[in-house]
Amino acid sequence: MRVILSGGGTAGHINPALALAEVLAERGHEVFFAGTPHGVESRLVPQAGLPFKAFEAGGFDRSHPSSLVSGVAKIARSTRQAKRWFAEVRPDVVVGFGGYVSIPVARAAESLGIPVVVHEQNSVMGMANKYLSKRAQTVCVTYGCSADAASCPAVCVTGNPVRRSVIESSREAGRAMLGIPDDALMLLVFGGSLGARHINEGIVGMRDELLAREDLRIVHITGPKELDAVREALALTPEQEERWQLMGYQDRMGETLAAADVIISRAGATSLAEISARAIPALLVPFPHATEDHQTTNARAWVDAGCALMMPDDELGTEAFRDQVRRLLDDGDLRASMAAAARSQKTADAAAKLADVVIAAAARGGAAVQ
Structure with a gap:
């Protein structure tokens, strides 16, 4: 075919x-x-x-x-x-x-x-x-x-198909690539391929509090245009840079996601599918100017399913935002519950489900071009 x-x-x-x-x-x-x-x-x-x-x-x-x-x-x-x-x-x-x-x-x-x-x-x-x-x-x-x-x-x-490089990456390989200790708690922050200034500013505002957590490692994908500004705002020492990794873009997201314990991100369709396929607890911050506010609708589906928390963009940097971040980092039972809920969505099966539909459509239609 x-x-x-x-x-x-x-x-x-x-x-x-x-x-x-x-x-x-x-x-x-x-x-x-x-x-x-x-x-x-x-x-x-x-x-x-x-x-x-x-x-x-x-x-x-x-x-x-x-x-x-x-x-x-x-x-x-x-x-x-x-x-x-x-x-x-x-x-x-x-x-x-x-x-x-x-x-x-x-x-x-x-x-x-x-x-x-x-x-x-x-x-x-x-x-x-x-x-x-x-x-x-x-x-x-x-x-x-x-x-x-x-x-x-x-x-x-069918769900949203996710590539094998994301589904099949191992935690061990991801942590080896990033230099993250096996027993550390890893927070991954990203805003999609272009980054998200408000998310960057919100997490930078928690700099001292997050660095005070000795077991925490942060991988922060700022977006290419935001990297220099975030680096300047954080003003990390060489020792702190080992615990708070900054990068403008990451083309090996499979391994990076596999290494993460907690995520803060936007709620684009691909990001949500990958987070769900990896069953990673997340705090979602929908981009408020997306067409028909679809990222909020996307995120709400995952929140209602118990897979994630959600925070409006205009509350980034507030005490409510900081409380949600602390909640995810401190509550192991909550993270376990979210991961179980995400696994129940069976996002990792979406590509196979869609393939079944496509093959059945071809079988019903036949080869029209002879």
């Missing part, structure tokens, strides 16, 4: 697709990827060893009507190009993960009778996926609450 995956714009669309690709390849299927020429997928997909095909696609700015004209023209042109590519690849099914590029790819599939499956990572469905859900054979979602936005009779809750 040949499968085309499509998505673009952010790593949040790409990493779940790559996790699905790993499972499909293990099952003996051939996987291709369609993305944009300059998006993050143009780097991540070839790194993963998948054949990559680029198509132009653009969004629409309602305040600039001309962008609608150019956006529609790009989609129409890319749809024609995708149809010609399909004649060469002869796919059995197309899976869209969001981002504007998935629209022409899925439209080309629909026009040729090739089954389309859509996967939504967030609790609030994105515009491209809303559009494609009207044409999809099946819509797969991470959160049951997002199913209402899908204009498709077949909706399946």
